Amino acid sequence: MKQAFFYSLVSLFALCLFVSTSRAQSIEIIKYKDLAQIISSESDQNKVINFWATWCRPCVKELPQFLSLYEKYNTENLELTLVSFDFAEDLETKLKPFVERKKIEAKVYLLDETDYNSFIDKVDPSWSGAIPATLMIAKGNSKRKFVEKEFSENELEKVYLNFIK
Amino acid sequence: MMKKNLLLAFGLVAVAAVLFASGNKEVIVSSTDGFGVGDKASDFNLINVDGKKISMSNYESAKGFIIVFTCNTCPFSKMYEKRIDQLNQKYEPKGFPVLAINSNDKSKQPGDSYEEMIKRAKDKNYSFPYLYDESQSVVTAYGATRTPHVYVVSKKSAELVVSYIGAIDDNHKDANAVSKKYVEDAVDNLLEGKPVKTTFTKAIGCTIKWKEA
Numbered sequence: 229m230k231q232a233f234f235y236s237l238v239s240l241f242a243l244c245l246f247v248s249t250s251r252a253q254s255i256e257i258i259k260y261k262d263l264a265q266i267i268s269s270e271s272d273q274n275k276v277i278n279f280w281a282t283w284c285r286p287c288v289k290e291l292p293q294f295l296s297l298y299e300k301y302n303t304e305n306l307e308l309t310l311v312s313f314d315f316a317e318d319l320e321t322k323l324k325p326f327v328e329r330k331k332i333e334a335k336v337y338l339l340d341e342t343d344y345n346s347f348i349d350k351v352d353p354s355w356s357g358a359i360p361a362t363l364m365i366a367k368g369n370s371k372r373k374f375v376e377k378e379f380s381e382n383e384l385e386k387v388y389l390n391f392i393k
Numbered sequence: 394m395m396k397k398n399l400l401l402a403f404g405l406v407a408v409a410a411v412l413f414a415s416g417n418k419e420v421i422v423s424s425t426d427g428f429g430v431g432d433k434a435s436d437f438n439l440i441n442v443d444g445k446k447i448s449m450s451n452y453e454s455a456k457g458f459i460i461v462f463t464c465n466t467c468p469f470s471k472m473y474e475k476r477i478d479q480l481n482q483k484y485e486p487k488g489f490p491v492l493a494i495n496s497n498d499k500s501k502q503p504g505d506s507y508e509e510m511i512k513r514a515k516d517k518n519y520s521f522p523y524l525y526d527e528s529q530s531v532v533t534a535y536g537a538t539r540t541p542h543v544y545v546v547s548k549k550s551a552e553l554v555v556s557y558i559g560a561i562d563d564n565h566k567d568a569n570a571v572s573k574k575y576v577e578d579a580v581d582n583l584l585e586g587k588p589v590k591t592t593f594t595k596a597i598g599c600t601i602k603w604k605e606a
Binding site for chain 1: 468
């Protein structure tokens with residue numbers, strides 16, 4: 229009896245472990261055509277796409293604003309996507325540990341491209357290529373806004389709410 | 394007297410309102426600020442890592458310059474630093490020396506201080522001047538937004554004309570896999586007296602670390 233209790237405890241523990249690890253997201257390596265799909269796909273949600281990298285200081289600095297935006301509006305039509313320019317060889321050693329450490333639940337992709345000039349204008353003609361940069365697309369692709377800068381403290385939520393008004 | 398005070402108070406409120414409104418205004422850095430291709434470029438006078446000040450007017454026999462806004466810390470800058478050196482080795486003798494400029498604010502990015510620039514230039518044996526734009530006046534005038542961000546300028550009569558703006562090439566990861574050498578092609582065109590074929594390109598880069606306004 230005691231043994232059965234022990235085994236059930238162990239299996240419960242194993243189950244917990246399984247559930248918690250399966251919640252950690254797998255990060256997909258994508259190309260520009262996949263990004264184009266993410267940008268243009270029909271959606272009844274407001275898309276916010278942030279371009280960043282773990283090595284980009286201002287990006288990491290503004291990231292908490294995106295994470296709290298996600299927490300607050302994820303259930304209210306916000307679809308947040310974090311597109312990282314980390315290098316593919318750093319996926320396991322840098323990006324994944326970072327995403328786990330920060331407990332990021334929003335979808336993270338690693339955009340592995342070389343010919344940047346071929347697609348920057350297609351994301352937005354006003355983008356010079358500097359990161360951080362953020363693209364907002366209202367539901368049903370009704371309007372869009374591109375911002376090439378680091379949001380100052382508490383600015384992102386205001387800009388987002390103003391945009392979806 | 395009462396009326397005067399009222400007027401003053403009204404004035405103060407108006408000024409505060411204007412300040413408040415402009416403070417709230419979104420400042421979006423646009424790539425159209427600064428110089429465009431064909432514009433006359435301004436000269437500068439910046440301190441090099443050897444302690445001496447440099448201006449383009451010091452180079453009397455130069456045909457033009459490869460101005461590279463770069464820094465110590467950005468991974469793209471690091472990936473390109475050898476290629477920047479090779480550009481200088483190849484084109485300085487032909488009259489197009491590289492002038493590298495670091496404009497990052499050291500309080501935002503301590504690794505980009507003047508002292509760190511001196512170390513980096515020494516460690517990596519830079520063959521080109523590495524200039525410190527501490528006031529950010531040069532990067533503001535040129536309108537560079539990221540590192541590395543290249544401006545090729547060429548001398549036409551006595552004027553410096555912006556002839557190419559953009560990336561060094563089309564593959565940051567692997568110099569051997571490059572298919573378009575934008576800067577080399579632009580300088581080659583200029584040396585042959587031909588119009589520059591590709592005058593503007595974009596690349597992902599680290600944003601310039603601007604001083605707090």
